Amino acid sequence: MKAGQCILLLFSCQILYTQALECEVIPGTLKQIDAGLGSVGGVNNDSEVFLFLGNSFTKIRGSLKHITIGPAGQFGVSPENTVFKFQSGLFRQIQVSGGLKQVDAGSEIVAGVNSLEDVLCINKDTNNNGPPANAAWTQLTGGRLKYYSCGPYSCWGVNFTDNVFLKRNVTSSSCGGSSFSEIVNGSLSMVEVATDGSVYGVDYQGALMQRLGVSQSNPAGTEWQRVVACPFGHKHVTYDVGILWVICFDGSIRRCT
Template sequence: MNLWITSLGKCIVGSHSFLMVVSSAVPTALNCRVVPGSLKQIDAGNGQVFGVNSADEIYTLYSGVWTKVPGSLKHVSVGPAGVWGVSAGDYILNLQRGDWVVVRGKLQVDAGGSVFPAGVNSNDDIYCLPAEGSWINIQGKLKYYSCGSYSCWGVNSADNIYIMKGVTPTKCGGSLQWEQIDGALSMIEVSTDGKVYGVNSNGDLFERYFCVSSINPAGTKWRQLPLYQRIKHVSYDGGHLWLITLDNSILDCTDDLN
């Protein structure tokens, strides 16, 4: 059961302001169901869900059933940029017509951006691949990087949080100006529609939820989402929040506050 207080709030961004519905709520729990299977990492985007297990086997959710995909990956990502993965040797692979094609470079890659992949390598260097051209190195150091339709978010080795605004398919580096965001997270994910979720070192789940929009990609506040289990990975798409717990269990959750 959720307790709701709904009102009109004003978001002020620079010299611009706009009205939005603000929900102040105290949820007792997310509406979650346990999905059969075991995964160490999961990613959702464009209506698809992919994941990898502890043996680096790849699975996709098809008609509600996990279907094994040929190949071996330690990390997989799906989004507007297609399906991308990283092998045990940190090689980048792109799924093309049912086959994994090796792409030059070594990264933890994310496919959630506007038709461009992005990621970080083992030295925490940051890269993105524009719609046309080769990988671009973005100044800075991050251990995890994720992109949405109008912004990219990352966390560094100290769990500090940063946002890169102004990203486009042809300008994947965005403004090239990092803005630090309050809080501390060990991993962060941006959905295709711009929603931002993260997990801290304690396994707590957070959402950047107030005034997040294309006008103000950074939003203004974090809220902790109530869970009875600690988690290590999160992804969001199409109203579903996909979570991986510390023991590799899979949760499919919905949150009526969105």
């Protein structure tokens, strides 16, 4: 088979896969989105906060650059790296030394990274009890990351050079888990772990990737598979209850099943 025919065949396969993904455009624009336990939230370039209510995103009170929703609750980070937890209808400030630039509540623990790319977490009991203003966050050793996300049995992160890391043996009472191990064949700018353990990410070129073969017995999975939801590249992704939510390069929102 000639080279041109090979390229055409690969391109055709990609188009067929795109058509099978069944995405719909949701009105509005966002820069970051997160879904968990059937709820979806997001923020836009003006740090405005939105929740998906009914069939549309509704603006709520607050100013955040990152939001997360999951078993650990609803958390957000302000443009000044202040951490907030949504309680009793309001986002209430949580004391974290140095603050966080990104936070994740996709499992029963809470985790995130600060401006120095330190990775921090708090256990389930500490989170459920407040956490109080003086709660001790555990700083993880062995890795500096720009993005960190946890699921039911593992956490994934990426560093400033887009290397992908996996942390095993993470539990509700031991958020530190075991040491970081690098997934050498991966390169992502952000990664998200869903509440069912599914792993998705976006690379620096805007390609959307899914990690195949991920399970409790094999948290690292087997390989990356490219998924296409946006015609001109992807910016952010989250997955929950069978629905893939994607932010495209232009900020538009797609819901895929």
